[in-house]
Amino acid sequence: MFGIYLKRELSRRKKAALVIAMGLALGIALVITVNSVSAGMTQAQDKVLKSLYGLGTDMTVTKAQAAPRTGSSQGPDFKFGARSSSKSTQSSDRVMTQGGQALKASLVDKVAAQKGVASAVGALSLNVTKVDGSFTQGKAQSSSGSGQQQGGPGGSGGSGQPQVQGGGADFNVASYSVAGVDVTDQALGPLATMKITSGKTFTSAQTDAKVAVVGKSYAKEKKYQVGSAFKISGTTYTVIGIATPDSGDSTTDVFLPLRQAQSLGDAKNQVTTIYVKATDSKQISTVKKTIQGNISGTTVTTSSDLASTVSGSLSTASDLAGSVGKWLSVTVLIAAFLVAALLTSSAVSRRVREFGTLKALGWPSRRVTRQVVGESMVNGLIGGGLGIALGLVAARTVTAISPKLRAELGSSAGGTGGGMGGPGGGGPGRQATGNTLEIALTAPVSPATIALAVGLAVAGGLIAGAMGGWRASRMRPADALRSVS
Structure with missing residues (x-):
């Protein structure tokens, strides 16, 4: 009886039911969209942090660069020996550590021994500034003007002073970044976010081998292939692999075994x-405090710390989706619930004769209320289905x-740091591109989001049904008789 009457009443009021369902559907669709976009923002931010950190890395330990001493120079210096030839080609590499003050390698084992730490590896960040070019020796020539050849009385005409003509210098200055990798554990560190697309990576036996893995963009710039050789400060390295970053652009151009990087x-x-x-991703903040308390003078940076340093359109869109979007969806959802409740209550008001007659026939108030709630629940489920479809x-x-x-x-990231530009690429320009990533936004819909939508649909139906049912339960059979014209 309940089902038959429910189906008949919904068929009679298709337009009203559709209006209520569409109101709920729009609110639910907006909630699904905002939640999906927020999830996409989170995934995009994770990609950025992985490019800084390395896959599986929860935190980094560094030490802030010490303030320069008075009178000391922090810039690179180059010295070229004098040669007798008129034209001489000169080349020199300046290798400097970057990414903070150097730490003792023994601290790696000390960090690994801390409570809550599953594993720890060390890496060395270097910046190689290469200067190459040539000096051209000028020639000294003496010249005398006509006015100078006229000597005064008792004097002789004097010759002009010798002048240097020609000569000069033509040098190219470029730099690139180098990371020293612990080849015995490459699951953490600079190479963790890189995929070898050509050749191979280091083996655990190549702890001090003169081999290198180069980034794809840098290899393309320098036309390196597997088997190519290049020099750093006079040491020749052979390229064994070309690596491509999992996302964005790598901030490191050349990867070397850690011992080789330390030697350079x-x-x-x-x-x-x-x-x-x-060991537990939920205990990262506790592990951070433990490391800072037991190893003084170090800076521990977690992924949440790095997230605050990410700016650009990703940060702006994330803030918009996280604040304005959620508040907007909540507001629209509340409005949809209220509209559904008011429309249901209004529909009950127009059914005075019907409900009064049912009560006169012996229907108790709870049965009338159940009838109204049942109709509202069906409207809510229809709205939920439409909302899920629109949201998807x-x-x-x-x-x-x-x-x-x-x-x-x-710049506060504790990773390997951005390189100052590869050879021929210029300095600051390369650093800017190395520290800027471009991420494609997606909007994944999780089962939890679908479950939330279903819950909202049921809640909307219950709210509307509760208000309409309360209104219907207060009707008396006499109301139906008064409504008869």
């Missing part, structure tokens, strides 16, 4: 960054369009 940077048994993986379409549209978001990485 005159940093024996030293590292600039310690990459740390925690909106999320798929965002994913199909894949708008590009730019993320600018702050």
Whole structure:
């Protein structure tokens, strides 16, 4: 009886039911869209942080650069010996550590021994500034003017002073970044976010081998292939692999075994960054406090710390989706619930004769209330289905369009740091591009979001049914008789 009457009443009021369902559908669709876009923002931010950190890295340990001493020079210096030839080609590499003050390599084991730390590896960040070019020796020539040849009485005409003509210098200055990698554990550190697309990576036996893995963009710039050779400060290295970053652009151009990097940077048994993986991702803040308390003078940076340094359109869109979008969806959802409740209550008011007659026939108030709530629940479920469909379409549209978001990485990151530009690429320009990533936005819809939509649909139906049922339960059979004209 209940089902038959419910079906008949919904069929009689198709337009009213559709209006209520569409109001709920719009609110639910907006909630799904905002939640999906927010999830996409989170994934995009994770990609940015992985490019800084390394896959599986929970935190990094560094030490802030010491303030320069008075009178000391922090810039690179180059010295070229004098040669007798009129034209001489000169080349020199200046290798400097970057990314903070150097730490003792023994600290890696000390960090790994801390409570809550699953593993830790050290890495050394270097910047190689290369200067090459040539000097051209000028020639001294003497010349005398006609006015100078007229000597005074008792004097002779004097010759002109010798002048240097020609000569000069033509030098190219460029730099690139180098990362020293612990080849025995490459799951953490600079190479963790890189995929070898040509050749191979280091083996655990190549702890001090003169081999290198180069980034794809740098290899393309220098036309390096597997088997190519290049020199750094007179040492020849052979390219064994070309690496492509999992997302964005790598901030490192050349990867070397850690011992080789330490030898180049005159940093024996030293590292600039310690990459740390925690045993439990939920205890990262506790592990951070433990490391800072037991190892003084170090700076521990977590992924949440790095997230605050990410700016650009990604940060702006994330803030918009996280604050304005959620508040807007909540507001629209509340409005949809109120509209559904008011429309249901209004429909009950127009059914005075019907409910009064049912009560006169013996229907108790609870049965009338159940009838109204049942109709509202069906309207809510229909609205939920339509809302889920609209939300999925909106999320798929965002994913199909894949708008590009730019993320600018702050300088406080404790990773290997951005290189100052590869050879021939200029200095500051390369650093800017190395610290800017472009991420395609997606809008994934999770099962939790679908469950939330279903819950909202049921809640909307209950709210509307509760208000309408309360109104219907207060009607008396006499109301039906008074409504008869």
